[in-house]
Amino acid sequence: MEIKLTLLALPLLYLLGLLLTHALAVRAWPKVSGQKLVLLVILSGNFPSLGLGIFLLWPLRLEGWLPVLAYLVVVYNGLGYGYFHFFNLSETARRIRLLIEVYQGVGAGTEKYQPESMVKNRIDRLVAMGQLEEGQGKYRVKGRLLLNAALVLELYKKLLGF
């Protein structure tokens, strides 16, 4: 009973830990790309999260550790991935920006949001993340991580009938 309650409580601790660590990391490294930083925080959090799980469960004399560790890895990384996208939404989502602009009474929500600045913002972010590089006024693909993700999503769209 106690073991299962601990396993149910751990994900909540993980989320809280991610939020606090991320807030500290943003203040410590303000110039690092937002997406890079949050990914680093999440990935490097795997070890302390597993450590915390083992620390809390050790006194409970658990018999089968393997499924418990698998559970912790799946749940932590699932939540971490969710947290990454939550941050990404706050950073890059056009809909969230529109909602906030309407909330703050900035025009009707679309007046200040020019397509040109939106494209430039994204090019700058892709360069900062090492996915694009600029030379002689032209942008070329540098890293393949996001490009491969984009190509996989294009395939999945076809599966869903888009």
Next chain:
Amino acid sequence: MTFAQIGFGFFVFATFWILHLLWWRLCRPKGEIRPLVLAFLVAPGLLFLGINRFYPFWGTLDLALAFFVHLALAVVYIQTYPAIASTIPSFRILIGVHASKGGLSVPEIEGLFAQGELIGSRVELLGEDGLVRSGEKGLELSSFGRLLAVVFLTYRRFLGLQRGQG
């Protein structure tokens, strides 16, 4: 806890993913947030509650652990879905640059997007999800839209960041 709970969480997620695939192929719903919440959170939640009430092959805590595994996978999928359903401008840029020979200039990259595509479609989706409506002075937020705006503003302030650039 055994691998059975983890496996059952994966199984439930896979089942609802297939149902979602069929639903979308047969009749894609309008909006994004509500149908996904229904397909991956509400319906599976009811399933787990139903199992716990009428066919409790495990105890409540074991079922809750399996539900957490499903929940972790569902959150991953729901967060990825907007990238699938709509144009992700960064991805469009990468694919466009990748397909070009010798790279693209900024005006050429801007040319990858149709006029109004970047903003109009977003406003429509906000309306379909019931987050904004047209009022006398332009767009107005629904109560849920206002809540979302406050949540994201508060979150950015907590992190010590300015509002996102979109």
